Amino acid sequence: MQVVPELETGGAEQTTIDVARAVVAAGGRALVASRGGRMETALAAAGGELVRLPMQSKNPLVMLKTAGALRRVIRKQGVSLVHVRSRAPAFPALWAARAEGLPTVATYHGIYLAKGRLKRWYNAVMTRVDRVIANSDYTRAHVLAEHGIAPDKVVAIPRGVDLTRFDPARIAPERIAALRQAWGLADAFDGPLVFLLAGRLTPIKGHETIIAATARLKGEGRDLRVIFAGDDQGRTAFRQSLEAAVRAADLEGVVRLVGHCDDMPAAFLAADVALLPTLVPESFGRAAVEPQVMGRPVIASDHGGTTETVLPGSTGWRAPPGDTAAWASAMAGAIDLGREGLETLGAAARERATRLYSNDAMCAATLAVYEQLVSSREDGK
Structure with missing residues (x-):
């Protein structure tokens, strides 16, 4: 299950749909927890399934309620991995994933700057996962310098372009x-x-x-x-x-x-x-x-x-x-x-x-991260 605030427009949203299509093509189910938006049709065309929840909310009470809803979705739908793509929805999504014992991934789609401890703590939610995907070498260097996490926890996977659509x-x-x-x-x-x-x-x-x-x-x-x-x-x-x-x-x-x-x-x-x-x-x-x-x-x-x-x-x-x-x-x-x-x-x-920068290469590398984490979690049971 991928988690993104909305499906209106933007690079994170398009990448969510691209990966959903790859998951379905590989024989899996691709759930996307989001408030939704104009890209819902594209998600459906890719074979993805929208789980409509207020993932954009930063209200702690809403987040807590959303975490409970995500736990129910995880159990009912048999989710095997949670991939978060933004900070605010990462909090309820990671709470739910940890409670259900699932592996987690986060993609750093942007450069999150912080001047104080509170903002740095907020940004660091994207590193409280099993694997961080950085969308460029520049982003990977920023994550390592900003958060001081182990280098082997962060992998750079450049965003891809759909070479069929963009032809x-x-x-x-x-x-x-x-x-x-x-x-x-x-x-x-x-x-x-x-x-x-x-x-x-x-x-x-x-x-x-x-x-x-x-x-x-x-x-x-x-x-x-x-x-x-x-x-x-x-x-x-x-x-x-x-x-x-x-x-x-x-x-x-x-x-x-x-x-x-x-x-x-x-x-x-x-x-x-x-x-x-x-x-x-x-x-x-x-x-x-x-x-x-x-x-x-x-x-x-x-x-x-x-x-x-x-x-x-x-x-x-x-x-x-x-x-x-x-x-x-x-x-x-x-x-x-x-x-x-x-x-x-x-x-x-x-x-x-x-x-x-092909979309196929980006999706293949992302699915390889999924497979490695799911296999490791299953082997550890």
Whole structure:
């Protein structure tokens, strides 16, 4: 049973579904305890089974009640292992798993920072398991430095990409044309380069850096288009602040906020270059790998997991986070390279990304951890 707060959108949620599909393909049952969300349909299509519980709650009384509900699920459904993917739901899930004598796994999907003892204790719940999975070498190093646990307890398994879903050859031109039309772009790729920032609207994702860099490029006489594809997830004030910044910089029609996009494979092909200007380090940065799999070069912040996935001069560019001038320079470099040069860069990016970050490899490594822990627990009985 995997445990995740919600099934709305994001890397942890997608990985949950990917692993559920692999468990089912291997002949097992894949339960997911979660409040649910828009990705429920995808979970069902993968063969996973939703256990609807308030896993997102941080209320101690709710957590205690949820732990009891999870124990009943574990007994009734014959759960053999519990895999937690977030801190708050880890508390009731691990209480229930320990009470039932089950092996436990936690995946560190992010870099949890702590300034005080209480927050460090809260974060450390993700290490109170039999095995910790880090989604990159960068994340593994952080876990070891932050929590001081034994190195053999933490294994790095990079996130994977579904190479069937993210396959340029499988994307019908009509899907690309439909997105470009919805985004207010011409059908033909003979106009300005299109830069795509795919991610939820939140200050840490660096949208403001891109607005400032685009304003600088426009001032230099550069012609380009920038698409922000992502939900505000209730952060209406931040979305409105971005819209105001676009107006203030006279970038209406140049920078466009298009909301959530369900068809990301087509979205990357509808653009020329992907952007990942995060202000805080991404633990892995699937948004930097998926476009490369689709043959699109990436400009990413030069920190965190993207230092492993984006190679300057080979698969894209890296720029210091929040450095408007550096981001404008990198974007100008892409414009100067032109679509033919970007195609060559994108081909190299696809070759490397498909070789290193396949979904099959990620799932196989995760299931191997499951098998080892379950077998060890059974042998010890």
